[in-house]
Amino acid sequence: MAFNLSKQDWLLFLGFALVVLTLPISLQPLGAAYPALMQKFCIFGIFALGFNILFGLTGYLSFGHAAFIGIGSYAAVWMFKLLTMNALPAILFSMVVAGLVAMVIGYVALRRSGIYFSILTLAFAQMFYNLAYSVLTPLTNGETGLQLTLGDPRVLDRMAGAATGGLPRVELFGIGLSGGGYAGFYFCAIVLILCFFFAIKIFRSPFGLMLRALKSNQNRMRYTGFNNRPYLLAAFVISGVYAGLAGSLMAVTDPLAGAERMQWTASGEVVLMTILGGAGTLVGPILGAAVIKYFENIFSAFNEQTLHRIFDFLPDSIENPLVSGLSLFVGEGWHLTLGVIFVLIVIFLPGGIMEGFRRISGLFKRGGGGGKPAVAAHAQPAE
Amino acid sequence: MSDRNIVLHVADVSKRFGGLKALTDVDLSVAEGTVHAIIGPNGAGKSTLLNVCIGRIRPDQGHVVFAGTTLDQQKPHEINQLGVSRVFQTPEIFPDLTLLDNVMIPAFAKRDGAYRFHALQSVESESEIRDSAEFHLGDVGLLERRHQLAGSLSRGDKRRLELAMCLIQKPKLLLLDEPTAGMSRHDTNMTIELLKRIKARGMTKVIIEHDMHVVFSLADRVSVLAQGRIIADGLPDEVRGNPKVKEAYLGEAHA
Amino acid sequence: MDAILLQILNGLDKGGAYALIALGLTLVFGTLGVVNFAHGALFMMGAFCAVGFNKLLTLQSVTIDPSQTTPWGSPMEVRQPYVEAWLGESGKFLVDYSVPAAILLAIPVMLLFGIAMERGIIRHFYKRPHSEQILVTFGLAIVIQEIIKHYFGANPIPQPAPAAFRGTAAVGELIGLGNGLPYPWWRLIYLFFSLSIIGAVFAFLRFTTYGMVVRAGMRDRETVGLLGINIERRFTVVFGLASVVAGVAGVMYTPILPPDYHIGMEFLVLSFVVVVVGGMGSLGGAVLAGFLLGILQSFASMNEVKAIIPGIDQIIIYLVAVVVLLTLPRGLMGRAGVMEE
Ligand SMILES: Nc1ncnc2c1ncn2[C@@H]1O[C@H](COP(=O)(O)OP(=O)(O)O)[C@@H](O)[C@H]1O
Numbered sequence A: 001m002a003f004n005l006s007k008q009d010w011l012l013f014l015g016f017a018l019v020v021l022t023l024p025i026s027l028q029p030l031g032a033a034y035p036a037l038m039q040k041f042c043i044f045g046i047f048a049l050g051f052n053i054l055f056g057l058t059g060y061l062s063f064g065h066a067a068f069i070g071i072g073s074y075a076a077v078w079m080f081k082l083l084t085m086n087a088l089p090a091i092l093f094s095m096v097v098a099g100l101v102a103m104v105i106g107y108v109a110l111r112r113s114g115i116y117f118s119i120l121t122l123a124f125a126q127m128f129y130n131l132a133y134s135v136l137t138p139l140t141n142g143e144t145g146l147q148l149t150l151g152d153p154r155v156l157d158r159m160a161g162a163a164t165g166g167l168p169r170v171e172l173f174g175i176g177l178s179g180g181g182y183a184g185f186y187f188c189a190i191v192l193i194l195c196f197f198f199a200i201k202i203f204r205s206p207f208g209l210m211l212r213a214l215k216s217n218q219n220r221m222r223y224t225g226f227n228n229r230p231y232l233l234a235a236f237v238i239s240g241v242y243a244g245l246a247g248s249l250m251a252v253t254d255p256l257a258g259a260e261r262m263q264w265t266a267s268g269e270v271v272l273m274t275i276l277g278g279a280g281t282l283v284g285p286i287l288g289a290a291v292i293k294y295f296e297n298i299f300s301a302f303n304e305q306t307l308h309r310i311f312d313f314l315p316d317s318i319e320n321p322l323v324s325g326l327s328l329f330v331g332e333g334w335h336l337t338l339g340v341i342f343v344l345i346v347i348f349l350p351g352g353i354m355e356g357f358r359r360i361s362g363l364f365k366r367g368g369g370g371g372k373p374a375v376a377a378h379a380q381p382a383e
Numbered sequence B: 001m002s003d004r005n006i007v008l009h010v011a012d013v014s015k016r017f018g019g020l021k022a023l024t025d026v027d028l029s030v031a032e033g034t035v036h037a038i039i040g041p042n043g044a045g046k047s048t049l050l051n052v053c054i055g056r057i058r059p060d061q062g063h064v065v066f067a068g069t070t071l072d073q074q075k076p077h078e079i080n081q082l083g084v085s086r087v088f089q090t091p092e093i094f095p096d097l098t099l100l101d102n103v104m105i106p107a108f109a110k111r112d113g114a115y116r117f118h119a120l121q122s123v124e125s126e127s128e129i130r131d132s133a134e135f136h137l138g139d140v141g142l143l144e145r146r147h148q149l150a151g152s153l154s155r156g157d158k159r160r161l162e163l164a165m166c167l168i169q170k171p172k173l174l175l176l177d178e179p180t181a182g183m184s185r186h187d188t189n190m191t192i193e194l195l196k197r198i199k200a201r202g203m204t205k206v207i208i209e210h211d212m213h214v215v216f217s218l219a220d221r222v223s224v225l226a227q228g229r230i231i232a233d234g235l236p237d238e239v240r241g242n243p244k245v246k247e248a249y250l251g252e253a254h255a
Numbered sequence C: 001m002d003a004i005l006l007q008i009l010n011g012l013d014k015g016g017a018y019a020l021i022a023l024g025l026t027l028v029f030g031t032l033g034v035v036n037f038a039h040g041a042l043f044m045m046g047a048f049c050a051v052g053f054n055k056l057l058t059l060q061s062v063t064i065d066p067s068q069t070t071p072w073g074s075p076m077e078v079r080q081p082y083v084e085a086w087l088g089e090s091g092k093f094l095v096d097y098s099v100p101a102a103i104l105l106a107i108p109v110m111l112l113f114g115i116a117m118e119r120g121i122i123r124h125f126y127k128r129p130h131s132e133q134i135l136v137t138f139g140l141a142i143v144i145q146e147i148i149k150h151y152f153g154a155n156p157i158p159q160p161a162p163a164a165f166r167g168t169a170a171v172g173e174l175i176g177l178g179n180g181l182p183y184p185w186w187r188l189i190y191l192f193f194s195l196s197i198i199g200a201v202f203a204f205l206r207f208t209t210y211g212m213v214v215r216a217g218m219r220d221r222e223t224v225g226l227l228g229i230n231i232e233r234r235f236t237v238v239f240g241l242a243s244v245v246a247g248v249a250g251v252m253y254t255p256i257l258p259p260d261y262h263i264g265m266e267f268l269v270l271s272f273v274v275v276v277v278g279g280m281g282s283l284g285g286a287v288l289a290g291f292l293l294g295i296l297q298s299f300a301s302m303n304e305v306k307a308i309i310p311g312i313d314q315i316i317i318y319l320v321a322v323v324v325l326l327t328l329p330r331g332l333m334g335r336a337g338v339m340e341e
């Protein structure tokens, strides 16, 4: 019962799994087939997937989800320090902690909707961020960030008589996960695939239907006999747990945690990923996350020299102004590109990449004569 | 009428909005299985009265008792779970969802209660609820359009959809706020037929209506509301001849 | 007693900045119905008008004076700002007063930018959901921020207050309380500056016909539109005005806090909290909450308070926002029907 999907959804799921697991091959031509980057796709994919369960389904725009990333990372590193370098306890612990914090924040913030909700979530995230640098430094190690040290107790590992000497690696029953190897990528990929499965289940469940209904008309829900608050809280907590999981994977692949992960810019980034891909769609947010991380990687690697090399064939009088103009957008200026994309997407394609696909395939269908009237498979981006 | 048969009792309810007295000492009893019409000029407080009954507005004074439960402290969803459904004057539907989803959702509320975390089942496998939803969509004549988005319907069709959403819950008490406003004559007659059929199912109804044709073909009892007060109450024929009622409507016509 | 007065004073200048930003946010939200997440970036742009103006004034000529030598014996380089070379003493005066003088630059720059922004982007979002307005202005804020970073770098750039105002004023004597209460002159100036800008904006809204239309528009946009008043043009002007207010607030704040490219976002987040606490759509509420939160923050950073509740200074504003939003859904002075279902 719990592992039932319709035939179409099995296809979607298997196709997705196949694409993710074969990324090391399919990304070769794009020059992105190295584990450190691909595991980033997976981690941010999980983050966006979870964010979308809140924003895409209920329309509640949280501006504080990065807090859960940070909390997940800190929780995972603490597990590494205190208990064991095995990844599983760390991940589970992170999810539990993030879930509990989400329950508290959600309980308060969901008393309001619309922009008030956005501000409340932002306020909570900022509190965590500020406290991480002040009162909570015993837990977060302040500006330096939380790191592994040789003196960590690691109780379980020591009882098992693990070899000492040098900092240990995060592992899963003997397989090293940290340090940017393929094992780390495949681990993240499998977690992403599991998360995707759970997301499909939610989307197709009565629970998911209720969330969409809440986005559409809360009054009607109320007078139809539903207690709205627990539904919203459940969505908030689920998305918080996804974010905590993503945060713990960051720690698994690179065992340190810093407060900058909780800055509101990081919260903004996940909003952008979700919108860019298509809020309310299953695959969109993951696609958005991958696209942004891919271009971040490309653009930030460029600098003026590389640009000069590319445009070498042009006469200097064109090359120089062109290069200095473009240099605004690359390297350090990558965020500018991001901002511009953000603005353009919201103006011209509020449904994101998935909406773009739909429009394009719509053109072809109309050409083929099989035009259907606009029906359900259509997600409004907000409120 | 014995007390046991009273499903809904509005007891001396008053409500003010700032300086405006929207309801003053309204007292109303609705007997089980009957259709009770409320008529009155615009702004008389009819919708406000229904708002009080479903917990949207708290009365300043007085109580509403439904099937033996006092509704003073009840939240809107609790009142619905007790068995009260309402069709609103401006349709309240889920515009971004299909008609089928629109009608299935209330059925879930009826079956599973105010909250249930059913994230691992699938809507697809809920064939019983879907069949029932299709049946009720057929009842209001919208079955062929079940895969359309509800937002694309005309105002009259939205109203019929909302009616189906209420009927699928098989409420003990159905509140209808001008259910035929904005409908063509043909659709109005269809709705009257539908409401008559439900009457046979023994559902109690309170209906606000301007169309006298509808009132006199459906109602067992009529109350007249003017400027927040009940000015007449009785069988349809008694109320029809009441001079105060004529005055209230004429007063409006002069204004 | 003095300590308390001092904390109040300390909170007032920051409160003034919050109030000015919150005022513009509210004006734009109330009239145009737009939630502008780029408003902090406008404050930051204003601050960088001051930085840019100062840079311009201090462009220097470098000459080698053979008659003077450095301690190492090589000829001394003499640097002299062009402005001083051309204008002599009044040039020196101008450089000294570059911060307040930058207001003259900031007003047209911010006005033009605000108008362009409203015409180019904001206008198309009047009817779109608030979440999309938030998103597009948020993107815009990133763009502005990154452009500034590109040209001015990532580090804070200190701006000196004019020499005459660098010291501290003995406020106690000024208000007849006798001794002490030392308080930096420039902060005192900022307080009066923000009060007069607030006063000017309120006077504009109250006493000019233009302002009356805007106020009417804040209550009931549709009706004002129906009266045949060209509401669109007025919206543009309101946006330009809010942008100028944010800009000059930024200019004058530079001697208090050296600006960097993300100062805008820090202030924006706080100002949104201020707006929400004051009550969405209430101008008076925005001003009141701005000063109130500024003062609260300065109390929370007293060592005595921090000793009791560690870290309170870091979170006080957000904490207040949470409490206010939960107890007063409409904030301190919000009107019914604004941003409600
Ligand atoms: N929430 C409210 N706030 C203020 N006034 C209201 C509210 N609801 C209704 N009113 C006023 O109460 C009076 C009665 O309204 P209503 O019950 O809708 O009348 P009707 O009999 O036409 O349904 C009207 O004058 C209306 O303006």
Ligand SMILES: [Mg+2]
Pocket (backbone or CB within 6 Å): B046, B047, B048, B089, B177
């Ligand atoms: Mg009515």
